[in-house]
Amino acid sequence: MVLVTAAALAVALAVAVAVFALTQPSADSAGPLPLVPVPAPESGAPGCTTLLGAVPAELTSNGASLKVRELATPAPPATVAWGTDDPLVLRCGLNRPPELTPTAALRLVNGVQWLQVPGEGASTWYVVDREVYAALTVPDSAGTGPLQQISDTVAAKLPARALRFS
Template sequence: MARELRIPRALTALPAPVRWLAAPVALTCTVVVLIGSWSSADDPAVEVPRPSGKAADYCRALGAALPPELLGRTRRDPSPASPYVAAWGDSPRVVLRCGVDRPDELDGDHARDWSPTVDDVTWWSQRLADGGYRFVTTMRAAYVEVTVPAGAAQNPFDPAAALTPAVKANVPG
């Protein structure tokens, strides 16, 4: 025995084309809202530095010279776009920020932390609470920071080392 489908009276009053489109439009709107509301807890917002003067010029030049791929990770800059921020990979992602303030830790107990030098660019390092690392250039006309979350690279220093040629060429020491 087949049951008869009853359509609510409010819908029967609508013209046929509107009734036919109602379900697809509602479904499309729902999908758009869901996709727009998705955000990854592993991909926090990136604070955009605000360098000025020559430092801003150096950082813009560095931003233009950065590679589209870093150690097999595709460049995917955070939104909103900024000439001072670049990122590679998804989650976790490596993030470069140029024109950051001088880290306060350089004056404290961490001032003597491991600071490798690659091709005359010294990177002060700091281990982060999540197991990742933050590397900041020292003795340059603008401070460049590279954050490498745990699991983003086989060796946490590799991204900073790979970015050294671009830093050296665009941010004088």
């Protein structure tokens, strides 16, 4: 009987610890988001300043509200992120994506042409028809809301221009 009681207490303790761990915010989401810098030679361009100054403080993804996230120092230039667990990241002033070719499949979202580059667990969507290249990395679990909201901002703040393939 003592052995059964001890086993039951051990199981109860394990369940309590698991429930506690699942209900606490993760350590990763508590502090600033560290991001790896990527080449962004046009990050100081007026188009990036205009775009980043106009992005929404919150994005809606699958009904959830994602707030702008603080970036760890040193933060990559012309970069903003939203959300905690699987953040969305917008970078501006990037080089032309090598996947942008005359035969690349582009998607028009709210008046903005995007090039999707799938990745592991996320896709990066490049704005390809404006004065600067910007990229929105979106987890596969996110809905289409963030892409639509950023498209609205891009369309409102940056005039369209012809695609550049070189």
